[in-house]
Amino acid sequence: MNFFAALRSALRALAANTLRSILTMLGIIIGVAAVITMIAVGRGATERVQEQMKGLGSNIMLVLPGGVTAGGVRLGAQTGQMLTEEDSVAIAREVPEVQVAAPNLRTGAQVVVGNTNWATSILGTTNDYLEAREWPISGGRLFESAEMQGSAKVAIIGQSVAQQLFGDADPLDQVIRIKKVPVSVIGILEKKGQNSMGQDQDDVVVVPISTYRNRIQGGSGGKLRRIGAISVKVREGQSMKVAEDNIKDLLRQRFKVQAGGDDPFSIRNLTEILQAQEASSRIMTMLLAAVAGISLVIGGIGIMNIMLVSVTERTREIGLRMAVGARGKDILAQFLIEAVTLSLIGGAIGVLLGAIATWAVGSFAGWQVSMTASSIVLAAGFSAFVGIFFGFYPARRASKLLPIQALRYE
Numbered sequence: 001m002n003f004f005a006a007l008r009s010a011l012r013a014l015a016a017n018t019l020r021s022i023l024t025m026l027g028i029i030i031g032v033a034a035v036i037t038m039i040a041v042g043r044g045a046t047e048r049v050q051e052q053m054k055g056l057g058s059n060i061m062l063v064l065p066g067g068v069t070a071g072g073v074r075l076g077a078q079t080g081q082m083l084t085e086e087d088s089v090a091i092a093r094e095v096p097e098v099q100v101a102a103p104n105l106r107t108g109a110q111v112v113v114g115n116t117n118w119a120t121s122i123l124g125t126t127n128d129y130l131e132a133r134e135w136p137i138s139g140g141r142l143f144e145s146a147e148m149q150g151s152a153k154v155a156i157i158g159q160s161v162a163q164q165l166f167g168d169a170d171p172l173d174q175v176i177r178i179k180k181v182p183v184s185v186i187g188i189l190e191k192k193g194q195n196s197m198g199q200d201q202d203d204v205v206v207v208p209i210s211t212y213r214n215r216i217q218g219g220s221g222g223k224l225r226r227i228g229a230i231s232v233k234v235r236e237g238q239s240m241k242v243a244e245d246n247i248k249d250l251l252r253q254r255f256k257v258q259a260g261g262d263d264p265f266s267i268r269n270l271t272e273i274l275q276a277q278e279a280s281s282r283i284m285t286m287l288l289a290a291v292a293g294i295s296l297v298i299g300g301i302g303i304m305n306i307m308l309v310s311v312t313e314r315t316r317e318i319g320l321r322m323a324v325g326a327r328g329k330d331i332l333a334q335f336l337i338e339a340v341t342l343s344l345i346g347g348a349i350g351v352l353l354g355a356i357a358t359w360a361v362g363s364f365a366g367w368q369v370s371m372t373a374s375s376i377v378l379a380a381g382f383s384a385f386v387g388i389f390f391g392f393y394p395a396r397r398a399s400k401l402l403p404i405q406a407l408r409y410e
Helices: 001-015 018-056 085-094 127-132 145-149 161-168 209-217 220-224 240-254 271-313 316-322 329-365 373-399 402-408
Strands: 060-065 097-111 114-124 136-141 154-157 175-178 181-189 204-206 228-232 264-269
Touching: 001 018, 001 085, 001 329, 018 271, 060 161, 060 402, 085 097, 085 228, 085 240, 097 127, 097 161, 097 209, 114 127, 114 161, 114 209, 127 228, 145 209, 154 161, 154 175, 161 181, 161 204, 175 204, 181 204, 181 209, 204 209, 209 402, 240 264, 271 316, 271 329, 271 373, 316 329, 316 402, 329 373
Parallel strands: 114 204, 154 181
Antiparallel strands: 060 228, 060 264, 097 114, 097 175, 097 228, 136 181, 154 204, 175 181
């Protein structure tokens, strides 16, 4: 018996018990659909983390003021010694692994243009911050040295601020008011999108840190040159751990921390945090796919069960075919083809159902999903393997029947 004849015979046998065939395929359908959907959800989460890493910039660390311990009680971050611009300069100058170190201060404020206003984030920093974040400008220019030193009334705005205040108009050289301080827009940042916390990174107005201190913040903070954080970019190819240790040693010396004393600052390796999130997303994808794959195995067990029943029901048919010349391998091929056909038809329906489920998750749940050809091939290939693996035993059992015993079977 050739392959096509065996396939036609298998299809006739399956069509003779349509309802049973559909119920048998159900496990495969659900399994394939679940595998494709879970992989799409997991890959979407991984891609989102990768986008956040790209938006954050590579090799980034954040130095923050830390709390102090008094009377055995750990106090808040603002109770300890504050970081200053000089600390940022020292890190950039004395730690060889550091490419740039940018001081920054941040607050929220209403920005006004004519009759339009928008509540946004005001960031006082230097051009080094944009270099550290790998955040180029899409129009205009960066701050000049004289503007940085002279507290110039200039600003670079994010895409969201530009859209909210100016719509489709060109923001360059326009004047906006921040806390009643008029500043001129000299540049527009490229779009960054949301960060890992879901915050819009493009909703920001960047001004020189001297402008922030002297014109927007005011008070004693300007005289003491205190800052809220230092964004550090480590040189490509340098160890993040070595850079972190060197920064820690330098700041402990500057703050005159005694041996064994608590650090009055904290260092966060943002790249390492996002890499850990990415690894977690990948592991979660594997776990979700493994759980979904269990339903494929259960579907395979269902195929084996039904094929064993089919062999029992068709024992006399098997004996008759052997009596007229069918060989054991012909019987084996027929039942194996029936099992694989069940799996492949179920797999095809499962792929379609998985694509619909993936689209539904992305559209209605708002999750980022990513369905690839590799996940479809993996699910379909695994379903075929399930058919072969779980269909082999019933097929082999059928091929080993003796014609005389089979013909006598009632």
